[in-house]
Amino acid sequence: MGISESLSSRRQLSGGLSGASVVAAALVYLVADLIVKLTGTTVLAFGFRVIGGSLTVGSLLSMVVDGLLVGLAVGLAGIGLSMTYSILDFANFAHGDTVTVGAFLGWVAAYTVAGLGSGAAFADLFLFDTDQQLSVVSAFAPVVVGLVVAGAGTVGVVLVVDRLTYRPMRGSDNISLLIASIGVALALRYLIAFVFGTQTSGVASSGARFQVIPGLSVTDNEIALLVVSVTLMLGVHLLLQRTKLGKAMRAMADNEDLARVTGIPAERVVRLTWILGGALAGIGGFLLVLESGTISFNFGWILLLLIFAAVIVGGIGSIYGAMAGGVLIGLVDSLALIWLPSGLSRAAAFAVLIAVLLLRPSGLFGGVSTA
Template sequence: MGLTKALDRGRETVRGRPLILITWLAGVLLALDILARLAGVEIALAAGRSFGGSMSAAQFGNLVWNGVIVGLIFGLAGIGLSMTYSILNFANFSHGDLLTTGAFTGWGAALLIAGWGLAETGSLVLVRAAGGPSPNEIGASVIQAPIAIVIGVVVAAVATVLVTVAIDRAVYRPMRDRGGIPLLIASIGVALALRYVVQFVFGSRSRGVTATEGVRTTVAGVGVNLHELTLFVVALVLMVGMHLLLQRTKLGTAMRAMADNKDLALVTGIPTERVVTATWVLGGALAGVSGFLYVLERGTIEFNIGWFLLLFIFAAVILGGIGSIYGAIAGGLVIGLVHEVSLVWISGDFNAAAAFLIMILVLLYRPEGLFSGVTTA
């Protein structure tokens, strides 16, 4: 009986939404194509096209690893964006520029510690705005200057929190009762202001910041950058920490209650203003650390990196189910993996489009996201 109902439900879904069937078939074909490539099987098709081909397990492993690393950045940054939406009920378009703030302040501190005595203090604090010693000469890496990297992470979190709380006090708090649309528009203005303050202080030149000597190794045939491994470990620790905070602490309980019903939380005595401040502190810290780690993995920095990442972060949050931190993490990993694994079939000029296409296709089938109905936690 259960099988019959399932089959009937499947037939209704196919009749009503044939795009879902097409999407599933396309997914199966792509998976089979990867298996054929790994097996070295190639079948000629029309117009010079072929099914399968040749790809080593190490090549595929590199793509998957890169996808996980990129996805962790999207997911970690998306946690703060998702919390802001679920508790304050507006989409914060300045979130990407908070990543930029954390990246520049954190790397200013890291370069100052790693390069002390090698260049002028101002040049190091401004993240090599005027050139100076190369990143390899400064030695800013987890191998040559691990203490500098740790201090950089801490400074990125603290500086971004200070900026985030100041913006809330000056801009968002006075507008909090006016609804989500005015706050959204205000956040766009804040984003522009932050971006060009960063450009004015640190300059608009793209520059290298991390040393590359001795940071790459091979694990099971897959090339692993130790900076990527650092990102992987730190991101996982922070994600687990957020889970424990939300599920095991009074603050987490208050945040989940406020996300469910703000008015009821206020009536029951929950200090909502403190919860809002905590939301900004946690979201700002995670954004700052995400920006720092992204530059650690990427190796270069520029004033608009957060703006370029913002659409991917929004895509991850929407795909996972806006309002859920677990959804943000899962959505980030999906977007990251599609972004990198799609390079098997398309060039790097189009892999961003492939990531957004997957988001659209999933939402056609599940409009509420992967973690629908789960808010904050």
Template sequence: MGVGNVGDSLPNDVNELRERLSSLSGQELFALIIVLGIAILLLDLVRRLVMGELAPGRLWRYLWNGLVDSLYIALAAIGLSMTYSILRFANFSHGDLVTTGAFSGWAVAWLIGGWGVYSVGELVLFSPTPAGPTGGELGMDVLASPVAILVGLVMAALLTIAVALAIDRLVYRRMRDAGGIALLIASVGVALALRYLIGVFWTVESHSATASSPILTDLPGWVPVQRINLHELTLVAIAIALIAGLHLLLQYTKLGKAMRAMADNKDLALITGIPTERVIFATWTIGAGLAGVAGYLIVLDRGQFSINIGWFLLLLIFAAVILGGIGSIYGALVGSLVIGITINVSLIWIPSDMNEIAAFTLMILILIVKPDGLLGGVETA
């Protein structure tokens, strides 16, 4: 090929590229800008690793923390998405079901761990007096008190389910045909009532619930870190097991098929004889149980909690549900992973008090390109 031919081909390539760009819609062009921005950040990440500005262990820690945060967000988000897909309303009291699981589950764990040492009142009410117990004194960690923590986990789910079913019976069942807006407003009232009932019973003070987490240091050489927090590892193992179990239930059981059918078309489900009230009962049971477990595991990870723990988490839960696609359980999982990992990995470039802003900014950018969410807004379980 001669020099002239090469010179002639360059304007043609430029013109072709210009034509392709001009043919893109505004939404497609915006998506291209987002992809280019992510590519630039990834290149900068590689540069930092190569130049030694970012240690591989630090990056791994960010990714691990992102996974931990993603999983407890996912447990709560899946429950919220199930409620929406079956009952068709945004349940703003879902965050306070998370709080219910945190308080009730750890009250039971403390009761078992401190039985015979402190009074029942001091243990169940997390007595804040100087002579009262603390999580450290009770040995609330997965090695020192495994039975207490396991029983507390189960009771967090069961007691949260009981509260959710009572709320449904007293409030939501009576408003089943009132429409999504009326139910949404009712759920805000339920959230406030539940939160302050918890505050009246347990006080509004923050509580330190656990002892310091045991650290596993004797690790094989192929593990990319030198130490593992056993509370975080326990959270990850339990959350993955519950998510896998829910997947099996939805895909391979009669109940799961009925739930998916009702999520697709409630009227058709009624015509075909699917017992809708049983499906609604199962939805509340599973969704509330996951929310209660999420609250309990958050405390296991963070070590302390207050009556606002679920309310503050609610925005991230909704963000994960919307980002993944409202009504899609698998979308809620994907959205949670994006939110949790973005919050933590963004610390490479921005201060810690701005990391949630990065997650919400990414969510907004993605929704501009895909308004129905990452999984296309599939409104099925």
């Protein structure tokens, strides 16, 4: 090894150690502060709070559950974004608005089914202009129908978009596809705004609350989000590892040219990638609205930043990374409220993104890989 290479190696090592030291110190302080807060103790220095405060165990557990639920939905939506990158090799900026499309399609279907026989006008049901708010307990069948329509309807939308926009550009460079995806995002977002308006609508509320342990309770909608998300993630795992389609998708992600030479039908894999990614995005959007209770024309665009953060933290191109990254980002976004105002909690999620990139630039699951 030459002198210049040795010096470069040492600089990289010292930089990595320095970054790791800063992250480790921050984690130690936050954990210590959290423990002191749980005891209800405050340590002051020169009139300023150095560590501690007040936080109940019940509040902490509620934040953990909220973060886990949001993280699961974000991870579910992130799977499609990660698949698009690994197989089609471009960052799809329309993915957030695809989530919005799925949510609106699903909730329109749910309200329409729930309103059958009630005498309510279809236009009122279509625009959520009723006093009724749905939940899993109070409207199980409509919510299930909405969930299915959210997935199936989004699949139809992404296939049309692919046929009209992305397929003719399949041989173009990544920047061209990225710019095209931004155009698709704007078209979808403002089409939704034109049809449904720009107001935020309340569409879901909890129908029942169940106490898990003293100080911690969950709603029927939150249980539904947990069960559906975990089931779908397990299904994606089995698809990737146990089916020919999953093997073909992993082969396309690893080496597209070699996959084509070995006879893998590339266009069919691409189409199935859109189908799977679109379905998961639509269902993820529907579940997020089910948990939050509100829907708006741009919520998917705002959510896109968290989805990208989850995918990058997990390792862009890795489906398992998207799942793990979603849960991590969701937990950080929720737990940040212990230290930050609600308007700044997203900053904590991106701070974690920066920390992960400093310590492991390829992400937690490292490298471009479908699995």
